[in-house]
Amino acid sequence: MGRTPCCSKEGLNRGAWSATEDKILSDYIKLHGEGRWRNLPKRAGLKRCGKSCRLRWLNYLRPDIKRGNISNEEEELIIRLHRLLGNRWSLIAGRLPGRTDNEIKNYWNTNLGKKVKGQSIRIAYGKHLQKAPDDKPSVEAAPTKIGSHVIRTKALRCTKLFIAPSPPQPKAEISNQDAIKETAKLRDSSTLEAMELESLQAPLWTTREDGSSNSLMDFDVGDLNVSDLLNTDFLQLYCDNPLHDQDNATGGDGNNDKLSQRSNQPIMFNEAMLEDWMVGDCVQPNIASDLQSLTSFLNSEEDWLKQ
DNA sequence: AACAGTCGCAACCGCAACTTC
DNA sequence: AGAAGTTGCGGTTGCGACTGT
Structure with missing residues (x-):
């Protein structure tokens, strides 16, 4: 039936x-x-x-729909988010208050898609070409992928967060107490009150006798107020980052399946990512509604991806 | 003025994830 | 555990508005 x-x-x-x-x-x-x-x-x-x-x-x-033309700032943000997230319009729309996924999708298909495609072709063909070749399907296949970091994921629920398999660097070392404070900032105050503080007393870094590091912190993030900072989709973004997952470096589709298979897998952060988020200006409340913060956040993310 | 072509947007469709029982 | 029901997402389509001839 x-x-x-x-x-x-x-x-x-x-x-x-x-x-x-x-x-x-x-x-x-x-x-x-x-x-x-x-x-x-x-x-x-x-x-x-x-x-x-x-x-x-x-x-x-909906009363909170923003009418009117997409501003240059919004346009730039859409392009950059699309570079990171691909055609995940609902996620992109989530970072543009008042804009709907349908609106952004339409805007992309009618304006930005062509614009970005043109830029990609010019970049791909370099200075040797005075002008980009005609916009033909045969051209778009390989060159337009150059420099792209699109991560194709499906939105999944994030239940566990593991921090950093890499050993702490002396310079960048954060004390447990500092780390606890910073971690606490990642939660909104109401959640913080309800948090079991004991769970934060555990050492942030654990080191084996041979000097190698172990997983540092394992806490449930089900109650993490991610919308105030970065939502779980960004965590997934890193989860599927080609730099951390050689499987994905080959590109192509099928990542959805991979993600489905590991939907219960812990998400692995490395130290740099954690530090960026902890120390950077991007860590502040209401980031989703703050285009400037998001832009600066994206800047740091893109820098990190280029490393 | 009439027609054809193009564009932009709203709406639809199919599918998959999620929830409930 | 799994079937049935619900929701959300992304691709696609249809149609009115606009533009060029």
Whole structure:
């Protein structure tokens, strides 16, 4: 027995939404809140599929949607996020307050895609060419991949975080207490209060007798308020970073499968990444709504990737 | 003015992840 | 554990607006 479709298509409206339908939908959601999309149309008295209602609300009716043209700053951010994340529009949109994934996707497909593609070709062909070759499919295959660090992942839930397999450098060494304080900054205050402090008393760095380092800290991050800093997708980003996973260095698709297979695997950070996040300016509350912070964060990430 | 081609955006579709039972 | 139901995502399509001839 297959699953039932999300809605019966018989007798339902399709296509553009009328002002009346918009009003009914937003009134209903204001009253009852989002969610339960499947039953929403019936309850609200709309002849629409639940999916269609959800889409209309998320992409158009939500009160926090930002209208108007995409600014240069936003555009630059989209390009850089796309370089890091690929076509993960919802994640990219998550860093651009008020913008929807659909809007960014459309904007990319109609504007930025061509622009970035053109730039990539010029870079790939270097100074020897006075102009980029015609924009033909045969051209785009290999050259446009040069310099790309796109990590293809699926959003997964992050439940464990392991920090740093590499030994601490004397210069960069952080005391346990400092590390604890810094780690605490990664959590919002409310979560911090609820945190079991004992778990933070454990040594941050553990060193074997032969001098090699062991995993340093293993704590549940289920309650980590990642949206205030970096969300788990960024953790996954590193999890799938080609520099840390030679499998991925060969490129190509199939990373989704790999990620699925290791969805319960701990995510490995190295010291530099942790330090960047701890010490850098990017570690501050509400980063998601602060384009400048995000830009500076991306700068540091790109530098790190180039190393 | 009429037509064809192009562009941009909203909406749809299929799939997979996630949740519930 | 697994089937059924729900939600969210990304690719694609349809259509109106715009532009050039």
